Amino acid sequence: MSDDPIRVAPYIPRHLVIAFAVMLAAAITLFSYAVRMRNDVTGSPVTANDTRPLAPPVAGPTESVTLFVAHDEDGSLHAEAAQIPMPSGRQQRAEELLSTLLSMYLDKNSPHVLGSGAEIRSVFLIDPGEAVIDVNSAFADTHRSGVLVEELTVASLIHTVSVNTPGIQKVKILVDGKERDTLAGHADLSSFYDVTAVNQLAAQLQPGQ
Amino acid sequence: MATIAVLAFVVAILVVLCAMLSSGAAPEKHLTVYSVAANYSLPLVQREGRDYVGLLEILEPLGKVNARADGSRWRLRYYREEVDFQSGKSQCRIQGRQTAFPGKFLLEGDRGLVPVAALNLLLPKILGGPVSVHEDSERLFIGNIATHFTASLAAGNPPRLVFNFTAPVNPSVSTEPGSLRLAFTRDPLVAPASPTLTFGSKAIPSATYSEGNGIAVVVVNSNVPVMASFSNDGKTITISQTAQAVAQGAAPATPTPAAPGSAAAPAQAPASSGATPANRRYFAVVDASHGGDDRGETLSNSLLEKDVTVALAHALRQELESRGITTLVLRDSDANLAVDQRAVFANADHAAIYIALHASSSGHGVRVYTALLPFGDEDRGPFRSWATAQHAALPLSQSAATAVAGELQKRQIPVRTLAAPLRPLNNIAGAAIGLEVSPVGADLAQLSAPDYQQLVTSAVATAVTAARDQLGAAP
Numbered sequence: 001m002s003d004d005p006i007r008v009a010p011y012i013p014r015h016l017v018i019a020f021a022v023m024l025a026a027a028i029t030l031f032s033y034a035v036r037m038r039n040d041v042t043g044s045p046v047t048a049n050d051t052r053p054l055a056p057p058v059a060g061p062t063e064s065v066t067l068f069v070a071h072d073e074d075g076s077l078h079a080e081a082a083q084i085p086m087p088s089g090r091q092q093r094a095e096e097l098l099s100t101l102l103s104m105y106l107d108k109n110s111p112h113v114l115g116s117g118a119e120i121r122s123v124f125l126i127d128p129g130e131a132v133i134d135v136n137s138a139f140a141d142t143h144r145s146g147v148l149v150e151e152l153t154v155a156s157l158i159h160t161v162s163v164n165t166p167g168i169q170k171v172k173i174l175v176d177g178k179e180r181d182t183l184a185g186h187a188d189l190s191s192f193y194d195v196t197a198v199n200q201l202a203a204q205l206q207p208g209q
Numbered sequence: 210m211a212t213i214a215v216l217a218f219v220v221a222i223l224v225v226l227c228a229m230l231s232s233g234a235a236p237e238k239h240l241t242v243y244s245v246a247a248n249y250s251l252p253l254v255q256r257e258g259r260d261y262v263g264l265l266e267i268l269e270p271l272g273k274v275n276a277r278a279d280g281s282r283w284r285l286r287y288y289r290e291e292v293d294f295q296s297g298k299s300q301c302r303i304q305g306r307q308t309a310f311p312g313k314f315l316l317e318g319d320r321g322l323v324p325v326a327a328l329n330l331l332l333p334k335i336l337g338g339p340v341s342v343h344e345d346s347e348r349l350f351i352g353n354i355a356t357h358f359t360a361s362l363a364a365g366n367p368p369r370l371v372f373n374f375t376a377p378v379n380p381s382v383s384t385e386p387g388s389l390r391l392a393f394t395r396d397p398l399v400a401p402a403s404p405t406l407t408f409g410s411k412a413i414p415s416a417t418y419s420e421g422n423g424i425a426v427v428v429v430n431s432n433v434p435v436m437a438s439f440s441n442d443g444k445t446i447t448i449s450q451t452a453q454a455v456a457q458g459a460a461p462a463t464p465t466p467a468a469p470g471s472a473a474a475p476a477q478a479p480a481s482s483g484a485t486p487a488n489r490r491y492f493a494v495v496d497a498s499h500g501g502d503d504r505g506e507t508l509s510n511s512l513l514e515k516d517v518t519v520a521l522a523h524a525l526r527q528e529l530e531s532r533g534i535t536t537l538v539l540r541d542s543d544a545n546l547a548v549d550q551r552a553v554f555a556n557a558d559h560a561a562i563y564i565a566l567h568a569s570s571s572g573h574g575v576r577v578y579t580a581l582l583p584f585g586d587e588d589r590g591p592f593r594s595w596a597t598a599q600h601a602a603l604p605l606s607q608s609a610a611t612a613v614a615g616e617l618q619k620r621q622i623p624v625r626t627l628a629a630p631l632r633p634l635n636n637i638a639g640a641a642i643g644l645e646v647s648p649v650g651a652d653l654a655q656l657s658a659p660d661y662q663q664l665v666t667s668a669v670a671t672a673v674t675a676a677r678d679q680l681g682a683a684p
Contacts (some may be wrong), residue, residue, distance in 0.1 A: 009412040075572050145506035146569040147645045148576055153630050170584035185505055191583030191596055201628050
């Protein structure tokens with residue numbers, strides 16, 4: 001008889017051991033991958049605070065475009081041809097169009113006065129056929145209140161962009177990047193504008209209609 | 210393999226037992242903490258028949274704090290204040306000074322638990338400011354941040370109950386027959402002098418205040434359907450009768466030549482108007498746009514759009530009813546009414562025509578608008594899209610707008626018909642038009658002149674009366 005204690009081999013099935021080993025290996029791999037990703041992110045320069053312009057100021061050959069300018073005197077939209085330098089990018093072109101339109105409204109002889117400080121922050125063109133116009137809060141906060149006066153502004157922006165940028169079917173207007181109920185108490189900004197419907201409205205707003 | 214099967218069976222039994230225990234457990238109690246820094250809620254635990262809460266959890270949102278367990282001792286540091294607890298003791302040292310409190314301090318792992326009843330004694334010394342604990346309702350107020358309120362019945366018919374709060378509030382509102390409940394989960398609302406407030410009104414006789422499990426609740430008891438509207442940047446809540454209740458109360462007194470209770474057969478209506486839905490109480494819904502905080506356009510120093518629209522609405526109702534058209538004015542006073550609510554009232558009534566009234570200093574004469582429908586949002590089966598509910602009725606609305614414009618032209622008033630992105634025109638399921646009234650000349654005072662208002666509204670009423678058959682036959 002031996003004095004050695006009786007040893008009972010631990011009963012762990014082979015397939016469980018293999019599964020555990022595979023899961024452990026996967027966990028270690030994922031952890032190292034996550035650590036590497038984190039280092040990549042924290043190591044990269046912060047772009048949110050980078051205020052350098054993304055594109056150089058527009059210069060070069062000018063192009064003929066049609067702006068639809070609101071006139072308060074007769075409550076109409078006037079189609080006015082303009083020669084402006086246009087960038088090559090579709091989105092930058094739309095922004096340039098609206099910036100030119102806005103500079104007319106901010107002029108002291110403006111036919112449709114907007115409040116000082118009003119700006120187009122950016123225009124986003126999202127395929128297929130979707131445009132988002134982001135104006136600053138001064139644009140909306142200083143806008144005069146009234147159905148017609150607000151409607152003229154909205155129609156002017158949307159019709160100018162859609163006529164000069166083929167393919168746009170719907171347009172959303174944001175204020176400081178956020179959705180807002182109305183422009184100044186009347187014109188609805190909560191939904192996407194249907195470009196076809198706005199084209200019909202622009203026809204109704206032609207001088208003499 | 211047999212061992213695995215046994216283990217799996219045991220685990221399954223444990224899971225089932227846990228599920229049974231959790232489903233039968235009492236709802237978890239919470240302590241709601243109100244402070245200048247943040248409002249938050251913490252779970253309470255029951256120990257030795259008392260409610261306990263983690264002291265570190267209370268202090269963490271308020272400032273720089275850390276705690277360390279050392280055997281049975283637990284040391285906490287809040288900024289420069291040092292507190293020394295010992296597990297099982299009902300005393301602690303705060304900055305070296307002995308402080309007694311009800312109950313015992315408990316240490317569970319690294320977590321220090323104190324009785325809720327002890328917070329009144331401990332927190333003022335740790336935080337260095339006033340603290341108020343509502344132990345029965347599990348609410349803790351740190352600093353002087355309580356929101357008080359008053360409730361009074363505003364004069365007028367129908368009566369309105371106005372709650373004024375010392376700070377903006379954001380309760381959740383729910384209604385059930387005979388009451389409206391305002392639940393303040395995140396607002397440090399405290400009780401008025403008496404928990405039951407009586408107002409001497411048959412419609413809204415009383416309101417009661419109560420609090421429990423971290424929530425303050427005000428229940429308004431009413432004998433008519435009521436709704437709540439917010440104003441004054443959330444510092445005022447007005448409880449008023451719904452339009453339906455107002456209509457039911459006002460209907461018998463409405464001077465109309467129409468057959469009682471029937472908008473389908475007004476005095477002058479031809480027999481062919483029998484297609485009107487039976488549940489239509491009013492043929493026309495006139496909406497005085499804006500109101501309350503929404504002033505609309507400031508037409509002059511003394512003239513606001515919201516006031517002109519109410520005057521126009523009253524004038525239009527008079528003109529319509531004198532022609533046998535039953536009319537509901539949606540906003541009769543200076544009250545807040547959301548555009549969605551306006552549309553709900555008009556749609557629920559199945560009104561033959563909805564007329565929104567606006568006033569403006571720009572332009573001349575009257576603009577008659579129909580909806581400029583937004584993009585997309587198609588109907589789904591029997592459900593109509595809210596954003597484009599007007600779609601099917603748009604031709605009828607355009608026809609009505611043309612008729613109104615024609616009558617205005619006959620009265621030498623400059624007029625235009627246009628589409629407009631003007632809510633809630635697009636949310637109305639029946640005929641819907643909007644009117645924007647401007648002075649004919651440059652004198653803005655014309656907008657509030659009764660003769661000009663009567664000239665405009667009589668033209669509109671004449672056009673609606675003429676189109677009554679067409680409008681009334683619409684589903």
